[in-house]
Amino acid sequence: MRKGKELILATKPFAKENRSQSWLYTISTLCFLVSAIVAIYVVQPLLLKAFFSVLSGLLMVRFFVIYHDYQHHTILTKSPVASVLMTIFGLYILAPENIWKRSHDYHHANNSKLFTTSIGSFPIVTKDKFESLSRRQKAGYLFIRHPLTILMGYVSMFMLGMCIKSFLSCPRRHIDSLLALIIHFAASVAIVFYLGWAAWLFGMLLPFIIAHAFGAYLFYAQHNFPTVFFNDKEGWTYECAALESSSFMQMNVVMRWFTANIGYHHIHHLNAKIPFYRLPEVMKAFPELQHAKRTSLKLKDIYACLQLKVWDVKNKQMIGLRALR
Secondary structure (H helix, E strand, C coil): CCCHHHHHHHCHHHCCCCHHHHHHHHHHHHHHHHHHHHHHHHCCCHHHHHHHHHHHHHHHHHHHHHHHHHHCCCCCCCCHHHHHHHHHHHHHCCCCHHHHHHHHHHHHHHCCECCCCCCCCCCCCEHHHHHHCCHHHHHHHHHHCCHHHHHCHHHHHHHHHHHHHHHHHCCCCCHHHHHHHHHHHHHHHHHHHHHCHHHHHHHHHHHHHHHHHHHHHHHHHCCCCCCCCCECCCCCCHHHHHHHCCCEEECCHHHHHHCCCCCEHHHHHHCCCCCHHHHHHHHHHCHHHCCCCEEECCHHHHHHHHHCCEEECCCCEEECHHHHC
């Protein structure tokens, strides 16, 4: 059973894209997404509008994972066409390239480290640290991890976190964050003015809420699940962070397609250069990766993940508010 760097090096042959396959998945997903959005404005029955609205939100999740792979330089590298396409999508989805890549690269380099800043991830404190916080600090920490905050990722994680905070922190560096907000609100105003509130509700608000809520929860649960393990800086290793602090989220074939295999998150963190469409192949090829720590989209697992609040160093597990009290 390979471990550590030996295991990482063994996955290297899979860290090669099939360029035609990358383009096929990118273009087909984009066509599906554009078609679903157009259908929202074309069809008349509200039930059909709602159906295509939900479908658009799920397709946005799939294309976001493709965008995410591109930002890792995993697929479509050095393609001018892909560069333009992904830049536009980053602005559209309220995750501009500058802030997304910087924060996500930091997340990969510091995944599961205790006592580091929470750039690109949900904050985690130890039980002792939490008990030493002021009432206001506790409320702020719990607010960030609250289920409603995750559900409203559209506002909390993307609009506020990705765009507003990044621009205010460094306007010159993150001018694209401001541009994303301007485009988003201008499009919303234009849709309401020319097509009405119903068009905005089904064509903008609902798809973005669905996509961002789903994305925020996936990102949360992939590193906040009952059997997760966290470590301090001295005991931290990259491979341990991938296999002990990143989950394999079990899904049915439909949801695996809509999430572009991001549920194989332990493999993605082990080697981010493996294209999303090759992750299941790697899982089958390596027995070492088949005993991953798991969660799922079942209600009981979602509930279990959302209950977790702080890291109990003594018992080496995440615990909820009930255990704290």
